[in-house]
Amino acid sequence: MATGTGTSRDGVSAAAPPDGPVPRRVRPPRWLDLRLVLGVLLVLGSVVVGARVVTAADATxxxxxxxxxxxxxxxxxxxxxxxxxxxxxxxxxxxxxxxxxxxxxxxxxxxxxxxxxxxxxxxPGSDLVQLALPVQAGYVPPSLARGQLVDVYAVADPAAGAGVVSGDVDLVVGGAPVQAVSGRGEGVLSTATTTVQVVVAVRADDAQDVLSAIGGRALVVVVRESAEGPVTATPGSTAPTTAPATAGPTG
CATH class of the missing domain: 3.90.1210.10 (Antifreeze-like/N-acetylneuraminic acid synthase C-terminal domain)
Structure with a gap:
């Protein structure tokens, strides 16, 4: 029977080799491991919170x-x-x-x-109509554009300028919004007598009175500094004794 010790060829006793480590059975991975589940939940929570933050920041x-x-x-x-x-x-x-x-x-x-x-x-509703007014280019401010608020005066003789006496100038449209401006020439072909069509919005009930108040007279357009104010037509109102400088001849 073999013993735990032996004798070498030269007579010296030799100790038996130590026992090796006991092999351990490798366990298959467990998908329901608690640490794995917690890690997945943390990742999902971060994604959800990040998505909410991005959505809230871009809620336009x-x-x-x-x-x-x-x-x-x-x-x-x-x-x-x-x-x-x-x-x-x-x-x-x-x-x-x-x-x-x-x-x-x-x-x-x-x-x-x-x-x-x-x-x-x-x-919600409006009784406004668009009224086209022919105005000489010399009596339309160069910067006149859609969306501005204007007053329109009827004058007996535009060439008279500051010499027009009281009663010859009437305010026929007050505080009307400009809907369109057309016919204004550019360059060397443009003159102060070129006719410009200025379309303004007035109440339907006032349109006939405005045309009657004009009575074939020349018109002068004055731009208001403020765009606030109601649309009014005031046929026959007496204007100041001189036309405002912003509407004077440009050519």
């Missing part, structure tokens, strides 16, 4: 804004508005979404360029 809505200064009484067209995305939160319902087409509606108050279009600025 597309609404209409004015592309330029528009006076009260302006009948809106597509060119007057530009779509813009802004974050309004609970105030979004107070402004006009791009899903609504406001073309043809009338502004109840002035709106500045870049200002968001509030629903309250639109009049």
């Amino acid at each position: 809505v597309p609404v209409w804004a004015a592309s330029g200064d528009l006076a009260a009484g302006t009948v809106l067209t597509e060119e007057d508005l530009v779509a813009t995305s802004v974050r309004l939160d609970d105030a979004a319902a107070a402004y006009l979404s791009t899903t609504t087409r406001p073309s043809g509606q009338v502004l109840g108050r002035a709106v500045s360029a870049g200002e968001l279009l509030p629903r309250a600025a639109l009049e």
